[in-house]
Amino acid sequence: MATTSPAINLYTSLLSESEDAAHLAMRADCYFKLEDYASCLDDAKRVIALDEDNCITSAVLGGQAATKLEKYEDAYHCYKAGIKAQPGHPDVVSGLRTLKNLILKDMDKKGSECEEKGYNALDFCSQEVYPGDDELFTNEIEILSKMYKIQAETLSPSPKDPKIMEQAANAALSGHKCMTEGKWSDAVKLFSVALDLDPSNHILRRLRAEVHFMRDDAISCLRDLWLIPKMSRMADAWKLGGKILWQLELLVVAEFWFRKATQLSQGKDQEAKVLFQKARVTRLYGPLTLDFPVKVDFTEYGRAIFAKENIKAGDMVFSDIPIVFGEVFDTSKKDNIPFCEHCAASLLTPRDYFKSSFSTFDPGMRNLVEKYWPDSKTIFCKKCQYVRYCSEKCRDASWDQYHHVICPSRNKAAKKLFEVCANLGLEELEGGRKNILWSGHFSPLLMARIWATIASSAKKLMKESGDNIPTKEQWAKAKSPFRKFIAYGNIGIQKELTFIHDVMKGVFKDCGDGVTYDIDEREFKGRYFQAVCNLQVFSSPITPYHKFLEALGEVEPTDETFRLLKLLKHKPPSTNVCGMFPLHACLNHSCLNNVEVTDGDVGGVGGVHVFAKRDIKEGEEIFTTYIDTSMPRKLRRAWLFKSFNFLVPV
Numbered sequence: 001m002a003t004t005s006p007a008i009n010l011y012t013s014l015l016s017e018s019e020d021a022a023h024l025a026m027r028a029d030c031y032f033k034l035e036d037y038a039s040c041l042d043d044a045k046r047v048i049a050l051d052e053d054n055c056i057t058s059a060v061l062g063g064q065a066a067t068k069l070e071k072y073e074d075a076y077h078c079y080k081a082g083i084k085a086q087p088g089h090p091d092v093v094s095g096l097r098t099l100k101n102l103i104l105k106d107m108d109k110k111g112s113e114c115e116e117k118g119y120n121a122l123d124f125c126s127q128e129v130y131p132g133d134d135e136l137f138t139n140e141i142e143i144l145s146k147m148y149k150i151q152a153e154t155l156s157p158s159p160k161d162p163k164i165m166e167q168a169a170n171a172a173l174s175g176h177k178c179m180t181e182g183k184w185s186d187a188v189k190l191f192s193v194a195l196d197l198d199p200s201n202h203i204l205r206r207l208r209a210e211v212h213f214m215r216d217d218a219i220s221c222l223r224d225l226w227l228i229p230k231m232s233r234m235a236d237a238w239k240l241g242g243k244i245l246w247q248l249e250l251l252v253v254a255e256f257w258f259r260k261a262t263q264l265s266q267g268k269d270q271e272a273k274v275l276f277q278k279a280r281v282t283r284l285y286g287p288l289t290l291d292f293p294v295k296v297d298f299t300e301y302g303r304a305i306f307a308k309e310n311i312k313a314g315d316m317v318f319s320d321i322p323i324v325f326g327e328v329f330d331t332s333k334k335d336n337i338p339f340c341e342h343c344a345a346s347l348l349t350p351r352d353y354f355k356s357s358f359s360t361f362d363p364g365m366r367n368l369v370e371k372y373w374p375d376s377k378t379i380f381c382k383k384c385q386y387v388r389y390c391s392e393k394c395r396d397a398s399w400d401q402y403h404h405v406i407c408p409s410r411n412k413a414a415k416k417l418f419e420v421c422a423n424l425g426l427e428e429l430e431g432g433r434k435n436i437l438w439s440g441h442f443s444p445l446l447m448a449r450i451w452a453t454i455a456s457s458a459k460k461l462m463k464e465s466g467d468n469i470p471t472k473e474q475w476a477k478a479k480s481p482f483r484k485f486i487a488y489g490n491i492g493i494q495k496e497l498t499f500i501h502d503v504m505k506g507v508f509k510d511c512g513d514g515v516t517y518d519i520d521e522r523e524f525k526g527r528y529f530q531a532v533c534n535l536q537v538f539s540s541p542i543t544p545y546h547k548f549l550e551a552l553g554e555v556e557p558t559d560e561t562f563r564l565l566k567l568l569k570h571k572p573p574s575t576n577v578c579g580m581f582p583l584h585a586c587l588n589h590s591c592l593n594n595v596e597v598t599d600g601d602v603g604g605v606g607g608v609h610v611f612a613k614r615d616i617k618e619g620e621e622i623f624t625t626y627i628d629t630s631m632p633r634k635l636r637r638a639w640l641f642k643s644f645n646f647l648v649p650v
């Protein structure tokens with residue numbers, strides 16, 4: 001084995017002079033023989049990116065190395081590149097077969113455990129009170145009182161006189177008879193007579209509420225339910241009241257009633273639990289979908305998006321911007337295009353676009369570029385001089401909202417985190433070998449940014465209220481923007497994640513101002529699975545290239561502009577970013593998806609546009625696809641299980 005080390009050293013030194021696909025391929029081969037599969041895969045991916053027509057050997061090696069590492073998605077992509085380079089190559093075919101069997105075996109093992117348990121979206125959605133709900137609750141109670149005259153009243157006690165009691169009982173009996181015969185109007189009259197005589201009779205009041213409901217008189221029904229003292233209100237009364245409050249769009253009070261129904265039924269009333277979540281998504285997502293032909297609802301698969309009206313093929317269904325984003329880790333891309341860490345704008349430079357040909361430009365062309373290429377002078381964080389932005393505005397906003405918590409100039413432990421991220425999760429060892437410190441497809445900085453945002457807003461709330469440490473309520477309020485994202489995962493945290501977990505623990509021990517954020521295992525896993533389940537790749541569609549092209553269009557044409565225009569024909573390389581989008585994250589998966597997601601400019605910042613692929617009818621669920629739908633069905637199913645932890649019907 002040791003004989004291959006000098007070879008690795010030789011290729012490493014050659015590669016330090018120039019990135020050459022043949023040298024990379026040979027080094028990948030050496031790594032494979034040394035059983036250093038991480039380094040082998042890294043080199044193989046770079047060969048594929050550099051020379052996709054002649055990458056067959058590396059594609060096979062990369063596929064085999066990734067399979068050994070159980071990085072099935074990487075293995076699939078390597079083999080797919082192999083198929084493109086040389087269709088039907090026997091090693092690729094056999095590699096794919098092995099991969100398929102492994103994934104299916106994995107799913108059979110883990111899936112059988114999971115299927116027994118079943119997927120129940122309700123298990124992932126709590127009924128916790130949201131911070132700030134007290135105030136909303138009081139407002140809604142006021143609306144009920146002012147608009148609908150619904151309020152608690154002190155009712156006179158039951159009459160002592162047996163004659164009056166008898167009259168009330170007779171009226172109630174007749175009322176009940178009418179009720180069973182469906183004579184609603186007579187039933188109301190008779191129950192009203194009985195209640196006038198015996199106002200504190202809760203059973204009668206419950207019956208009259210039912211009849212009001214049957215007569216579509218929701219307000220009178222709710223008024224009666226309201227008058228039943230809380231201690232005497234049964235689970236079904238709470239549920240019925242909740243339904244009416246939901247119709248009246250008094251959603252915080254509706255949630256309260258559904259919560260009570262759930263508690264009193266000891267969690268057995270599934271309908272009450274689902275209704276609670278429906279009320280919650282209506283209030284959380286209603287404001288986000290006001291301008292779009294869709295709404296968010298709650299189904300057996302959790303949140304889901306439905307068409308509010310008919311949508312035509314090609315129409316935009318909705319757009320969205322990320323609440324947090326980070327870099328996609330793709331080690332095959334040598335030159336990642338820099339982006340603003342705060343708004344994700346592309347910071348593409350003329351050198352990134354024109355590559356080496358830029359140095360051959362004559363002075364006339366160079367002048368044009370210098371004059372009209374937007375001033376994308378990267379602005380760095382004043383303190384760490386490391387994190388980059390497109391403007392001072394973005395830099396200051398980032399500092400205020402999260403960066404001050406993780407800036408390596410203040411937070412020494414964060415240095416390691418930035419270092420690992422700069423190397424896309426790999427640690428360079430002697431002789432160019434690589435050690436995997438993080439195997440996620442996204443930068444762990446994305447998770448750090450979530451925690452930093454939470455810590456920063458908890459600190460703000462703490463300072464506003466003059467406390468020394470944030471209260472439980474303040475932490476809850478600070479975390480609430482991230483509650484919109486499901487965190488579903490039943491696969492154990494792999495070994496590679498423990499390293500980053502330890503780094504994060506160190507980073508958030510000191511959030512500044514004496515505040516500590518304990519990144520315990522639950523918190524770490526929760527955010528990790530939130531990212532895994534919800535991330536969407538996107539890139540800002542308006543780049544410096546587009547602005548340059550536009551500016552050039554305004555200039556008086558000269559020889560130089562024409563020559564330059566010829567060089568501007570190819571699309572600019574995109575940034576490598578993924579984000580968590582509150583509305584987009586509610587899209588469920590179907591292999592027969594009816595929408596397509598594209599990069600989009602949303603109000604001047606990078607986001608996503610979701611377009612209808614075909615006509616969609618009012619009431620239909622909107623589905624995207626999470627996977628490559630060209631894969632065979634059984635494999636798609638296994639893939640979804642492996643990557644997203646859910647099983648779709650066979």
Ligand SMILES: C[S@@+](CC[C@H](N)C(=O)[O-])C[C@H]1O[C@@H](n2cnc3c(N)ncnc32)[C@H](O)[C@@H]1O
Nearest residue numbers: 301302303486488533585586587588589644646
């Ligand atoms: C981006 S979220 C989609 C919205 C999600 N239903 C929610 O409540 O937040 C992805 C998660 O939704 C669930 N999901 C999506 N499509 C599904 C499907 N076809 N069958 C079962 N679960 C699905 C899985 O739990 C997956 O991890």
